[in-house]
Amino acid sequence: MHSPTKHIAESTVRRLSLYLRFLEEFESRGQTTVSSGELARSGGTTSAQVRKDLSFFGSFGKRGLGYGVKDLIHSIREILGLEQPWPVIIIGAGKIGAALAQYRGFTSRGFHVVGVYDRDPAKTGMNLGALSVRSDTELERDIALHKPRIAVLAVPGEAAQAMVDRVVSAGMHAILSFAPAPLHAPQGVTIRAVNMATELEILAYSLTHGV
Amino acid sequence: MHSPTKHIAESTVRRLSLYLRFLEEFESRGQTTVSSGELARSGGTTSAQVRKDLSFFGSFGKRGLGYGVKDLIHSIREILGLEQPWPVIIIGAGKIGAALAQYRGFTSRGFHVVGVYDRDPAKTGMNLGALSVRSDTELERDIALHKPRIAVLAVPGEAAQAMVDRVVSAGMHAILSFAPAPLHAPQGVTIRAVNMATELEILAYSLTHGV
DNA sequence: ATCTGTGAACCGGTTCACAGCC
DNA sequence: GGCTGTGAACCGGTTCACAGAT
Incomplete structure (x- = not known):
């Protein structure tokens, strides 16, 4: 879920915001699935960083497959609090x-x-x-x-x-x-x-x- | 002097820019000397941080006295490259x-x-x-x-x-x-x-x- | 006594590496 | 085989604490 127990670094939140942008781009291109590696390449980080960032808030991916683009967009929007105006x-x-x-x-x-x-x-x-x-x-x-x-x-x-x-x-x-x-x-x-x-x-x- | 051998963290440069603002304020009030503690209080850091930041670029202070406001302004402007347009x-x-x-x-x-x-x-x-x-x-x-x-x-x-x-x-x-x-x-x-x-x-x- | 300069300790964010699942 | 999730190792920035100068 998306209520972290630990304190989350600002840099993590900043990257989530960045991932969200890329995910929306992937979605508009019709891509349904992304790996942490793809997200990392777009955002100039490493795949481990992407996975770590997301893992603070829950398990959103499927091993061997990656993350569902639509689902991850929704999850990140919820984490950031963007599902409300x-x-x-x-x-x-x-x-x-x-x-x-x-x-x-x-x-x-x-x-x-x-x-x-x-x-x-x-x-x-x-x-x-x-x-x-x-x-x-x-x-x-x-x-x-x-x-x-x-x-x-x-x-x-x-x-x-x-x-x-x-x-x-x-x-x-x-x-x-x-x-x-x-x-x-x-x-x-x-x-x-x-x-x-x-x-x-x-x-x-x-x-x-x-x- | 102000040619560091080591790599300088961006956060250090950002703080130097901040110190500069406070120093200019001190100068306009006619203050001629500051301690790392005073600078730290204005900028929301610690005195050790201030001293460490400055020490990357040289020794600008006098032990027991503090830093000369005018001199330090000049030194920081030089470090940041602000002495040129x-x-x-x-x-x-x-x-x-x-x-x-x-x-x-x-x-x-x-x-x-x-x-x-x-x-x-x-x-x-x-x-x-x-x-x-x-x-x-x-x-x-x-x-x-x-x-x-x-x-x-x-x-x-x-x-x-x-x-x-x-x-x-x-x-x-x-x-x-x-x-x-x-x-x-x-x-x-x-x-x-x-x-x-x-x-x-x-x-x-x-x-x-x-x- | 006061305040700087700095090595050493600390802390937290990043990277590594691997176990677990598809 | 491919990719996630995560404890462990690593690294670098911050804080501590003290020696040195006035």
Whole structure:
């Protein structure tokens, strides 16, 4: 089954997400069965890694045969929690926030943007696809009302920690931040931060030091 | 000095980038000296980790005193390769590409966007800040001419691998991809991929499995 | 006394290798 | 024969603990 007793490494979860993509590709090509080796080759890992990753959550394959593509897709979606929809709010309607609000990759996996907020009155009312930007003063009320599960932060670095505190005390437990600032949240709240400057700096390092 | 003999873990480089941010903050507050403990507290690590990270590249501190803020900033910038400017091109002028092209966080650290490209003729000529979108047919010529060092990919998943191949054979060695597709490149080329769907899926997992 | 620099111990994620099933 | 599932070995990043410098 898919309730691991042990703690699961983030890298494992990340790979599951990757496997899922390949499985969907295999499915769209009509392939009904895959081996751990095939999945490994697509994803740039090893077959043992694939088997180990899956074995944390149960036995999904058949020895001598491999994994059923359809079944494994379903199992991984269940493990990741993707069999249910995830309402998402975006906070900050600047360039990045506006782009994210209209990003199709979100919706395709069950993530629905249900609200976009900004503190700048000049931006509220602005249309982004089907949504219009709301004032950040509505945030607490809307969170209580619509119970979004994930907040995406696209606010300036200086405003980020204060906004984390706000959405956390409004009851949210998962935050994806694009703000260029390190953030802290209480136990029980998961924050993931994507820092584009850091990504570029890692590239600069690799260029500077030869590969 | 700052030419490590051993291989350096990516996590180390990522932390150096983080330390740099804090050091700049300390500097702007007029602080002249920091201990590994102070840096650790800001960055959510341990003092031993900070010292170990720095020691890969040399001895920058004074026993009993700590590190000189200014000196350490300089040293880390040198280690990361940030003492020189890094010309960057952005490929794909959709929502994400356009947002990135105007993202201020890039320029502040020596990364200069010198070109934005799209294959859609409707987009070429469009103004993004100081730049206007160019046709992707100019790509090879421009790369040969201006020698950008980093390519940021903001193209659809299906187009991503082909574009990687193009910029690699045009001579580029570092790519930051926002395309939702796993990419492969030959030895000697560094690719970093930011996949927003995966980030959300990791959050969905953590919400599903309780922290 | 304080804080750095670093070998040694530790820990956890990855890889190996093989038993078990088709 | 082919491929999964998994304990054991391995490896590398983190933490510990202490010697050395101020």
